[in-house]
Amino acid sequence: MILLSLILAAAPPVLLEPDAGGAHRLHPRRVVASSFLENGWNKHAQNYLPLYIADDDPATAWVEGARGRGEGEALEWWGPELSRAKTYRLFIRNGFQKSGKLFRANARPRKVKLEPLVQGETGPQVTGKALETELRDVLGWQEVRLPVPNKVHGVRLTIASTYPGTSYDDTSISDLRVYVEGEDPYKPEAEAVAFEQVRAFALERKQAAARGGSGSKLEWAPRYTKETLLTLERSYDDYEPPRGMTYAAGLFSSVPxxxxxxxxxxxxxxxxxxxxxxxxxxxxxxxxxxxxxxRVKPAQLKAQTASARTALAAMEHDGLARISGLLHLGDASFFEADASQARLQAAIAKSNKTEKLRHQSTGGDFLLGSLARPTAFLRGTSALSGSRESWYAFRQTLVTYAGDKADVVLTNDTRDIINRDAIALRIHVIEWGETNGKATPKAITSFLVSESRIQVLRYRPATRA
Structure with a gap:
């Protein structure tokens, strides 16, 4: 059991623009909310989703979707995993700040509780001390400083009380910026990529609303919820691969x-x-x-990745979101690539960046079947991993197709094998439906399997509050 002590903070000052001094800005890898508003004005769900607190645009907002004014509703912001953090400096644009009229018309959070989070094996866990503060009922930015433990992954904001709106009970937050003070090495390139994902999502949703829908063949539900079907812990030393069976097949033979x-x-x-x-x-x-x-070069709709990350925010691992642009063959094209590795091998011999080039040579994109109608696609990519120490990790993603839609997606991360208790192998089985004339994943059954742990999860579109 985690015991929390509660800090009461004075009302934060109002700022025209955030001033974080020497603190580093972090961008979310995912944002999850207990609810969000859906109604006739929310065409294509472009305005009220949780991720909009991270797009730096006061014209968009997260709007809770519970009955009443949303007391008890919560928002979770998940950023990079830190191990030497000291303080989160949070800048909040309270209410719906698209205009003064909308600000007054909608409810705004008054008292909020802020809790540092880490990602545990069974889900989010509160760490350190919670802080309760009262936000001012004004336009502009407000800063709240939240002391955090060295190891922290995110923050939860829970609405405790509200300022009433003149027209609507819906409670809104336009923006939440997170900066960190601490000793973790700052990685501006990684933060820039994370912010670009947010911007791409926002742009795609606005364009879809303007033209009456996305041009893609696939449409994600705004949000998916998670159901746990099985969790099985076992001793690493007790696991023995079945004789004659290979790596992945052997692991899956042990799933009840x-x-x-x-x-x-x-x-x-x-x-x-x-x-x-x-x-x-x-x-x-x-x-x-x-x-x-x-050996191929695929082309996919980049906006699908941002949409998938938002829809699948409840899915801690981003392997499925990364490949989302290839889930429907109507959104993807494949071109034959030069299969020769001669140039890469020559570069390895001449370069001092041997490790990186070796991973490039090892990886690549491969297709089974015809370019127009493949039955499987396999990608191997390397990436620089780690926070305090860095190393190149190798990730493989296998997609199998049934007709023009992905049937199963497998991801295997070599870096996770460094920690033998971590999950390296994941397989997602997709069931398809249709929404607004487009293909929609109506259920995703995910198998997370390692020598010491088995989990079976099911993701379905969230029902309206």
Whole structure:
């Protein structure tokens, strides 16, 4: 049990623009809310989703969607994992600040509780001391300083009381900026990428609303909720791979069969077997993908990634969101690439950046089937990981298709194998439906499997509050 002490803070001053001094700005990797408003004005859900607190635009806002004025509703902001943090400096644009008229018409948070968060094995966990403060009922920015433990991943804001609106009970927050004071190395490139994802999402939603819908074949529900179907802990030392079975297939052979996910598990096992044959960790003829598949260059709608990250904010791992632009073949194209590795091998011999180039040579994009109608796609990419220390990690993503839509997505992260208790292998089985004439994932069954832990989760579109 985590015991919390509560700090009461004075009302924050009002600022025209945030001034964080030497603190570093962080951008969210995901934003989750207990509810959001959906109504006839919210066409294509462009205005009221949680991620809009991060787009630096007062004309958009998170608006809670519960009955009444939203006391008890909460917003979770998740940023990079820090290990040497000291203070979060939070800048809040309270209420719906698109205009003075809308600011007064909608309810605004009055007292809020702020709690530092870490991502635990079973979900978000509060860490350190909570802080309760009263926000001013004015336009502009307000700063709140939240002391945090060294290890922190995010912050939860809970509405405790509100200022009433003149016309509506809906309580709004236009923007939340997070800066950090601490000793973690700052990575401006990573923060720039995270902010670009937010901006891309905001732009895509506004353009979709203006033209009456997105031009893509796939439409995400605004938000998906998570249901836990199975959690099984086991000793790492007790796990013994079945004889004659390869890596992924061996792990999935240990998943207990239950009626609630039996058919999805059967599909997942088939993809695990395919991955073991195509695995890019193998070289030459040992990898079916290298030996027999076509090396390609894919093109996808970038906006899908931002939309997927927002819709799947409840999914802690971003592997499915990263590949979201390739989930519907109507949104993707594949072009044959030069299969020769001669230039990369020559570069490795001449360069002192051997490790990075070796990963580039190991990875790549491979297609099974025709360019127009593939049955599987495999991507291997390397990325610089770590906060205090950095190393190159290798991620593989395998997508199998049934017709023009993805059937199953597998991700395997080599970096996670460094921690033997972490989940490296994930398989997502997708069930499709239709919304507004477009394909929509109506259920995603996710299998997270390691030697010491098995989890089966199901994600479905959130129902309206």
């Amino acid at each position: 069969v239950k009626d609630s996910y039996k058919s999805a598990l059967e599909r997942a096992k088939k993809v695990a077997e395919l991955f073991d044959r195509a695995n890019l960790d193998y070289q030459g003829q040992d990898s079916e993908a290298r030996a027999k598949w076509t």
